[in-house]
Amino acid sequence: MAVQGGRVEVLDLTDDRRVRSRSQVALAGLARLVAQREAADAPRWVWTDTNQVAPPLLAAGVRVGRCVDLRLCRAILQHAFPDRTWPEPHWPTVAIGQQPEPTLLDGLVDEDAAVGGSGEQVLAELVRQQEVLASAPSPGRLRLLLAAESAGALIAAEIYHDGLPWDRRVHDQILTAELGQRPAPGARPQRLAALVEVIRGLLQAPALNPDSPVELLRALRRAGLDVTTTSRWALREVDHPVVEPLLEYKRMARLLAANGWAWMDAWIVPAAEPGRKDRFHPEYVPGGVITGRWATSGGGALQLPKQIRAAVQADPGWRLVVADAAQIEPRALAAMSGDRGLAAAGRGSDLYQGLVAAGVAGTRKEAKVAMLGALYGATTGAAGLLMPRLLRTYPRATAVVERAARTGEGGGVVHTWLGRTSTPPPDSWRESQAAASQPGASAAVQARARQSARNWGRFTRNFVVQGTAAELALCWLAELRRRLALLADLQQRPHLVYFLHDEVIVHSPEELAEQVAGDVSASLTEAARLLFGATEVEFPVHTAIVSSYADAEH
């Protein structure tokens, strides 16, 4: 499908990508055409950019089953095969928030440039990508990744469209209880203002603005506190009466700045109809993170603090199915490495407890620190001390991350299980490595180079695990979306409303919530089978059926 100049060109392709037929339709008729084809034979739609096509379809109440998002697929393929010929893309970047709604600017922009190209261009890009795919070392895996990435684009567009149900009243109650009544614009809420006076008094700094790290640090040092930063970590270690009110102030100021009344005004959209909650519309950016995780843009959807999660409330008669994939990263590592010991530790619902049972650490907390340390590349502290035992107990799993680290330290690229490729280090990195290997290189230059080599090694070490977990999560979402579509018509259909790396929320009619919870768990198992085949590794999901996000414990 190609959208251009207010018209849509649809090419019907055979399996070997020959054009069977062509048709044209006005943009206004697109939704009807898509709905007809979905009902008839549910094709896989190929288009340049889901952000361009999905919003008008969703607005018209039309959903598609499968698509190829050429923009996202190109990004993955180009990264994996940088040496192939990649002509300049024929498309511009479109954010989902910039939906092609009619504005005064229409007619001023070059319509041909502002859209997804001609049918021939779209087809040529598809053919190019499929040829690259066919020549890949593991075309099956990469094909799965591209399908999952494209499904993710559909899901992100749908979540943006549907929104996360939000209760303004609950949110306001939390803010008022914490901060005091909503103040006039520009003024501090009452409880916050009172704390500022306490802090000023204790530090004998009558004009201090505690929001300024520079001013605050100066005042703290003048009052005799031995700190070099104003971060919470540093303050917690200091014994002084100002510490407690200051930490309290920081907590409250953060809530006000990040998710206070101004945030509510900017991001919470009034209910579409009576009897429903308001909505927060998370703007996800699939593929936005280097490892393949989703990023977000605006609203801070990936940082919804636990403090205000009580404001996430299902519509009347509906429930939230809140689910998180337990320890998905170490389990992904166990599966990709084929480490039977680590797989065994993960049998049951708590892998960290399994590590304790295996004697890796004395407590669950220690075991978690050790495991995360291995994934992140910790060298010192408690995690560093526990590493030798982890290496001995799980040689196959740890070998995967150690190898990735060595590759990164040497300037190489690494790959996720499905074939997403890490960014090569920048030229400046290579230059500093080269400089350090010169005969007369100073000790300082060598030390700096070693440091940046280790830094890059930690990035590649984590990339293989975080990235593989991200593609597993993507397949989880895609399978879950497929199952949810079978449960009910659009109006009563359970739908994804939130996604946070290893956690999902489905908004579901009450009577379907149990079924949804089962589908959520089964979908992850199915996704793991798709990626890893008959793996011994279990991927348990913790689910809770609640009215408020805050009531889901994990």
Place this chain on the structure above:
DNA sequence: CACCCCCGCGCG
């Protein structure tokens, strides 16, 4: 005023 960087902190 717009723009940029730094700091600090929220999330996984």
Place this chain on the structure above:
DNA sequence: AAAGCGCGCGGGGGTG
């Protein structure tokens, strides 16, 4: 005061 990865955001503070 961060050891140990990946992000986004708001406020301060500087620059042009």
